[in-house]
Amino acid sequence: MSGGTTLREVNALSREEFVERFGSLFEHSPWVAWRAWEERPFGSVAELEAALHRAVQEASREEKLALIRAHPELAVPEGDLTPESEREQRSAGLDGLEEGERKEFLRLNRAYRERFGFPYVVCVREHTKDSILEDARRRLAGEREEEMENALGEIAKISSLRLRDMLEGDDGE
Template identity: 35%
Template structure:
């Protein structure tokens, strides 16, 4: 895909392609379409991130709440989005032992109870061993700092998903 093709899309096509760049938030892709034409993928990405940054705190928390737990109930039930399934699988989270799953479930529950949103991490950039370690660490961060950290992870995930769609190396985005 190249940017000329993106700029020629009507909003239906655009939302079909980019609707899950931010997990389960097609509203954001649908809003970003208003900003076309885009000069390149970095410019497109910039508009996704600017929309997130401009939301009130409740909206930013809302984005996080649209994310599934890592190695959680949705993975077990097979109801993840295709992107999340691929990412959790790539990070090795689909092949955890029962003890590791239980440990993560407990940490996820503590995190949700403390912050009011799920633990979000760009799983593809971590190994499966790093997930519970990072979760246990972030569980003790101050809420305002943790909101910023979590939104940073949303953006990393979005950048990787855009790179997949453009067939680009995400390190160069």
């Protein structure tokens, strides 16, 4: 693990320390880490990741909706972005859009939220700004339950990438 942290040290963290360390993996939703902590000890990074994802899967429908709704709109400069979201959106070029692109993102954000009641969530690190627009248009035609599942799947990808960034170089000790 980066910074010399081992799984043994992660397993020794108090619940509060664990949430402080891993709470940011899920946008404004430290409850995910709070619940995953109960599955310690983790034998590998994969077990830690699975515990975090299981905490979301086992959450109530209302909690899942709250988690989805905690995600920011894409390409909205005045949004309440966490440092992680800001970096991710910047990596996809969403911080340097031309006026026409920005208007299209805003239009799609609004249409998506009006249709489904939550923001369009995508793992931007797997996309370019053009592929994000294409995906948003495609998903806008979906059904609400399907889109909830899509959003939760994207959140799982986002959190997995964030976890790997945090623990880069782990040898599974």
